[in-house]
Amino acid sequence: MRILVLGGDGFCGWPSALHLSACGHHVTIVDNGVRRRIDEELGVRSLTPIRSLSERIEAWAEVTGRRIAMIDLDVARNYDELVELLAAERPDAIVHFAEQRAAPYSMKSPQHKRYTIDNNLTGTHNVLAAVVQVGVDTHLVHLGTMGVYGYESAPVDLPEGYLTVTYPDRDGNSHSREILYPTQPGSVYHLTKSLDQLLFQFYARNDGLRITDLHQGIVWGTQTEETALDVRLINRFDYDGDYGTVLNRFLAQSAIGYPLTVHGTGGQTRAFINIRDTVRCIRLAIESGSRVSGRVRVMNQITETHRISDLADLVSSITGASIERVANPRAEADKNLLSARNDHLLGLGLNPTRLETGLLEESVDIAQKYADRIDTGRVPCTSYWNETRRAAATRREEEPRPSPRSTK
Numbered sequence: 001m002r003i004l005v006l007g008g009d010g011f012c013g014w015p016s017a018l019h020l021s022a023c024g025h026h027v028t029i030v031d032n033g034v035r036r037r038i039d040e041e042l043g044v045r046s047l048t049p050i051r052s053l054s055e056r057i058e059a060w061a062e063v064t065g066r067r068i069a070m071i072d073l074d075v076a077r078n079y080d081e082l083v084e085l086l087a088a089e090r091p092d093a094i095v096h097f098a099e100q101r102a103a104p105y106s107m108k109s110p111q112h113k114r115y116t117i118d119n120n121l122t123g124t125h126n127v128l129a130a131v132v133q134v135g136v137d138t139h140l141v142h143l144g145t146m147g148v149y150g151y152e153s154a155p156v157d158l159p160e161g162y163l164t165v166t167y168p169d170r171d172g173n174s175h176s177r178e179i180l181y182p183t184q185p186g187s188v189y190h191l192t193k194s195l196d197q198l199l200f201q202f203y204a205r206n207d208g209l210r211i212t213d214l215h216q217g218i219v220w221g222t223q224t225e226e227t228a229l230d231v232r233l234i235n236r237f238d239y240d241g242d243y244g245t246v247l248n249r250f251l252a253q254s255a256i257g258y259p260l261t262v263h264g265t266g267g268q269t270r271a272f273i274n275i276r277d278t279v280r281c282i283r284l285a286i287e288s289g290s291r292v293s294g295r296v297r298v299m300n301q302i303t304e305t306h307r308i309s310d311l312a313d314l315v316s317s318i319t320g321a322s323i324e325r326v327a328n329p330r331a332e333a334d335k336n337l338l339s340a341r342n343d344h345l346l347g348l349g350l351n352p353t354r355l356e357t358g359l360l361e362e363s364v365d366i367a368q369k370y371a372d373r374i375d376t377g378r379v380p381c382t383s384y385w386n387e388t389r390r391a392a393a394t395r396r397e398e399e400p401r402p403s404p405r406s407t408k
């Protein structure tokens with residue numbers, strides 16, 4: 001299949017592009033490099049030394065003999081070029097990773113909120129409008145998030161995107177219909193993913209576009225079969241307070257003897273997936289695209305759920321790291337229960353990678369190998385959801401706290 005991977009230079013996009021290419025698909029990466037510029041803005045870098053996109057692609061060709069094309073294009077701003085690209089490529093599928101994806105970054109300041117809204121919503125809408133304008137029969141696979149459901153301890157296994165509601169009409173007769181599961185976004189970033197869903201609903205109904213929205217859990221891990229083939233293919237590993245995902249942060253923190261920073265009580269339960277399963281899910285979603293017609297197909301791209309304090313305990317038991325509870329910068333419930341269905345992807349053949357020691361150790365090894373690249377000043381999360389959270393954190397800062405074993 002001919003596949004465009006929008007955002008193919010990122011943490012999920014790069015290993016997905018390699019996996020699709022390894023499976024014989026014809027892959028073109030579209031990326032404007034903004035994620036690398038955000039590293040510069042934040043004064044941080046990937047824990048792993050990632051090569052430039054062109055070096056990565058050259059290395060892939062050298063190691064496997066497979067070619068990936070690359071196009072520098074901003075999907076939110078270069079609409080005409082996007083239309084030209086679709087007309088020239090006529091892809092069978094488009095995977096859309098090209099969004100600002102960090103909740104803390106989206107909450108840093110009014111500028112960051114506005115950038116996240118502008119980039120994510122305009123980008124998504126441009127893709128949809130361009131597909132209609134060009135008239136190409138393609139299947140759009142979008143990366144959404146489990147965060148659209150909110151974290152409210154609903155007494156149900158979260159369904160995959162839709163909820164059946166029953167309501168009485170004015171004569172008292174009962175009716176049922178399926179609606180998008182009511183969203184409860186916990187940040188401006190999550191808000192963009194909630195709004196993306198409405199764009200998809202409209203374009204599927206109005207223009208008959210074939211769309212799959214993957215509600216992905218928090219991704220952990222670094223390497224996949226393909227990125228491990230050569231050091232020049234290594235995947236990004238974010239450990240900083242804005243972009244680091246919770247488990248990867250714990251693994252990096254433990255590698256340098258920094259306490260595992262648990263936000264609040266640690267009673268928050270979240271859904272997780274290993275990066276190796278992410279790339280398989282993307283392929284399964286694409287290869288089953290002919291089954292998508294009519295309403296948007298929503299699949300929960302998760303393999304398990306865990307309480308944050310349990311994850312900290314697990315990492316601590318493997319690595320001996322200490323645990324520090326810090327004031328929660330986010331406005332969220334102290335604790336919640338979470339259980340969600342993932343029948344769609346299991347039905348397509350996903351064989352989940354469970355959180356097990358082997359893979360955790362692999363990530364700790366990587367973190368230890370590159371520990372000298374960690375800037376401990378970038379580890380704490382300093383994005384606060386509101387002034388109350390900032391004030392609570394400032395009060396905690398004034399209390400004595402254990403210092404990291406090594407600092408840079």
Ligand SMILES: NC(=O)c1ccc[n+]([C@@H]2O[C@H](COP(=O)([O-])OP(=O)(O)OC[C@H]3O[C@@H](n4cnc5c(N)ncnc54)[C@H](O)[C@@H]3O)[C@@H](O)[C@H]2O)c1
Pocket residue numbers: 006007008009010011012013030031032033034035036073074075076077096097098099100101119123143144145146216217218219220236245
């Ligand atoms: N990483 C996770 O844990 C996670 C969890 C759930 C969902 N997701 C979703 O998966 C997708 C990919 O996440 P990621 O972790 O790989 O993020 P990432 O920031 O590492 O990668 C995103 C890529 O998109 C590019 N990009 C952003 N805006 C663009 C634009 N306007 N035009 C062209 N390129 C653009 C960036 O340069 C970057 O290479 C995101 O949509 C994210 O919301 C990620």
